[in-house]
Amino acid sequence: MNEHLGERLSSYLDGELAGEDLVAAEAHLAACAECRAALEGLRQLTSRARTLDDHPPERDLWSDIAVRLPDRAPGVVPLRRRRFAFSLPQLAAAGIAVVALSSGAAVLLTHGARTPAFPESPSSVIMAGPAGLASAKGIQSYDVAIRDLEATLASRRSTLDTATIRAVQQSLAIIDRAIRQAEAALAQDPNNMYLNDHLAHALDRKLEVLRRVTSMAAAS
Amino acid sequence: MKRFVAAVAIAVLAFAPRALRAQSIDSTFAVRSGARFELQSVSGSVRIRAWNRSQVRVQAETDGARVDLDAGSDGISVRAIPRRGEGDVDFTISVPVGTALEVHAISADIDVGQVCGPARLGSISGGVTLVCAAGDVEVESVSGDVSATDIRDGHTEISSTSGDVQVRQVKGSLSARSVSGDVTLDRVDGDDVGVETVSGEIGFAGPVHDNGRYRFRSHSGDVTVRTDGDLNATVSVSTFSGDLESDWPITISPGRGGRMHGQDWEFTVGNGGGRLTLESFSGTIYLRRGSSPRRED
Numbered sequence: 053m054n055e056h057l058g059e060r061l062s063s064y065l066d067g068e069l070a071g072e073d074l075v076a077a078e079a080h081l082a083a084c085a086e087c088r089a090a091l092e093g094l095r096q097l098t099s100r101a102r103t104l105d106d107h108p109p110e111r112d113l114w115s116d117i118a119v120r121l122p123d124r125a126p127g128v129v130p131l132r133r134r135r136f137a138f139s140l141p142q143l144a145a146a147g148i149a150v151v152a153l154s155s156g157a158a159v160l161l162t163h164g165a166r167t168p169a170f171p172e173s174p175s176s177v178i179m180a181g182p183a184g185l186a187s188a189k190g191i192q193s194y195d196v197a198i199r200d201l202e203a204t205l206a207s208r209r210s211t212l213d214t215a216t217i218r219a220v221q222q223s224l225a226i227i228d229r230a231i232r233q234a235e236a237a238l239a240q241d242p243n244n245m246y247l248n249d250h251l252a253h254a255l256d257r258k259l260e261v262l263r264r265v266t267s268m269a270a271a272s
Numbered sequence: 273m274k275r276f277v278a279a280v281a282i283a284v285l286a287f288a289p290r291a292l293r294a295q296s297i298d299s300t301f302a303v304r305s306g307a308r309f310e311l312q313s314v315s316g317s318v319r320i321r322a323w324n325r326s327q328v329r330v331q332a333e334t335d336g337a338r339v340d341l342d343a344g345s346d347g348i349s350v351r352a353i354p355r356r357g358e359g360d361v362d363f364t365i366s367v368p369v370g371t372a373l374e375v376h377a378i379s380a381d382i383d384v385g386q387v388c389g390p391a392r393l394g395s396i397s398g399g400v401t402l403v404c405a406a407g408d409v410e411v412e413s414v415s416g417d418v419s420a421t422d423i424r425d426g427h428t429e430i431s432s433t434s435g436d437v438q439v440r441q442v443k444g445s446l447s448a449r450s451v452s453g454d455v456t457l458d459r460v461d462g463d464d465v466g467v468e469t470v471s472g473e474i475g476f477a478g479p480v481h482d483n484g485r486y487r488f489r490s491h492s493g494d495v496t497v498r499t500d501g502d503l504n505a506t507v508s509v510s511t512f513s514g515d516l517e518s519d520w521p522i523t524i525s526p527g528r529g530g531r532m533h534g535q536d537w538e539f540t541v542g543n544g545g546g547r548l549t550l551e552s553f554s555g556t557i558y559l560r561r562g563s564s565p566r567r568e569d
Contacts, residue, residue, distance in 0.1 A: 212396065219415035223452055254491065
C-alpha cells in the first residue's frame with residue numbers, strides 16, 4: 053500500500069487538494085482503513101471545535117495577560133518554533149478547548165502557589181507555529197477563561213484543601229510531561245498517526261481533568 | 273403531591289464548647305417506589321446501606337454543621353451546611369433496595385453497599401467505595417481511591433485523578449480512568465470497555481467478546497490484558513518506545529514502515545471478531561492468558 057496520507061489528510065479535509073493529488077488521496081482512502089479512521093477523527097475534532105463558545109473579549113485583555121507571562125516582554129506573542137504534525141483544524145479544535153479551560157483552571161489551582169499561572173504546555177501549542185488563526189482564537193478564549201476562572205477562584209478555591217490542590221498539580225505535571233514527551237517524539241516523526249493521536253489525547257486528558265476538578269469544586 | 277420540607281437546624285451557641293455543639297439527627301421518611309436519594313456533604317463520612325422497608329432513614333452525627341432534610345415527591349434530599357467552620361458530619365443512611373443515589377462530598381469518604389440501584393458518587397479528596405449497583409453508575413474522586421464491585425445492567429464510569437481505580441465483577445459497558453493511579457479491572461464482562469491512565473498501570477481480566485470493543489491506553493504505564501479461553505480479536509498495538517509480550521501466537525507485520533521511532537501493529541487472533549486496541553507510549557504491553565488481573569512485575 054502507498055504511504056499513508058499523514059498531513060495531507062488535513063488538506064483533504066479542508067478541500068485543498070485538487071487534480072491528481074485529490075484523486076490519489078481518494079484512492080488511498082478507499083483502500084486504507086487506518087487513514088479513513090484518522091480522517092473521521094479529524095472531522096470529529098473539527099466538529100467539536102465548532103461547538104465551543106468563542107466569545108470575543110468585551111475589551112482588549114491581551115496587555116493584561118502579556119505582562120503576566122514570565123520572562124516575556126509585554127505585548128509580545130511567544131511564537132515557539134516547534135514542529136507539530138497538527139494541522140490548522142486540529143490546532144484550532146484541540147487548542148482552543150484546552151487553552152480556554154486549562155489556563156483558567158490553572159489560575160484556580162495555582163493561586164498562592166509558586167507554579168506559574170500561565171500554563172506552559174497546551175497554551176504554547178495554541179500559539180505555536182504558523183497557525184495564526186488558532187493563535188488569535190486561542191488568545192481570545194484565553195482572555196475569557198482568565199476572567200471567568202479568576203472569578204471562580206475567588207468563590208470556590210476555599211472548597212479545595214491543600215492536599216487536593218497538590219494532587220491536582222502533580223497530576224497536571226504528569227500530563228504536561230506526557231505532552232512534552234509526545235511533542236518530542238512527534239518532532240522526530242511528524243507523520244506518525246499514533247503520536248499525533250497520543251498528543252491530542254494527552255491534551256484532551258488535561259482538559260478533562262481540569263474540567264472535572266472545576267465542576268466538582270463548583271458542585272460542592 | 274404536597275411538598276414536605278423538614279429543616280433540622282442544630283441550635284448552637286456561638287461560643288459553646290465542641291462537645292456541646294455535637295448533635296445527633298435521626299429521621300425516617302416514608303418514600304414511594306422509585307424515589308431518589310440525594311446527599312451533599314462536606315467532610316466526615318457517608319455510609320449508605322439498603323434495608324427492606326419503603327423508608328429512608330437519615331442518621332447524622334455533627335459537630336455543629338447544619339443538616340437540611342428535604343422530603344419531596346421525587347425522594348429525599350439531604351445537605352450538610354458548615355457553620356462557623358464546622359463541617360464534619362458522619363452520615364449513616366438506610367434506603368430501600370434499588371434506590372437511585374446521588375452523593376457528592378468534598379473530603380468525606382463515601383461507602384455504599386448493597387443498594388443495587390443506579391448511583392452517582394463523587395468526592396473530591398475522599399475515597400469512594402460502591403458495592404452492588406444496577407443501571408448507570410458514575411464514581412469519581414480527584415485525589416481519593418475509588419472502587420466499584422458487582423455492577424450490572426448499565427454503563428459504568430469510574431475515575432480518579434491521582435488515586436487508584438479498582439473495578440470487580442462488572443457486566444456492561446465500562447469507562448475507567450486515572451492520571452497517576454493504577455487501574456485494575458477484574459472479571460469485567462462487557463462489549464465496550466475503555467481504560468486510560470497517564471503514568472499508572474492497567475490490569476484487565478475478562479472476556480473479549482466477538483463484537484466487543486476494548487481500548488486500553490497508557491502513556492508510561494504498563495498495560496496487561498488477560499483473558500481466559502479462546503481469544504478472537506483484531507488486535508491493534510501502538511507504542512513509541514515500549515514493548516509487546518504476548519502469550520498468544522501472533523504474526524506481526526509493521527503497519528507502516530520507514531519511521532524513525534514508534535511501532536504500530538495490527539494482527540488477528542482467532543476469527544478476529546473483537547476489537548482490541550492496546551496503546552502505551554513507553555510502557556510494556558502484555559497480552560496474557562489467564563483470569564487474574566494482576567499486573568506484570
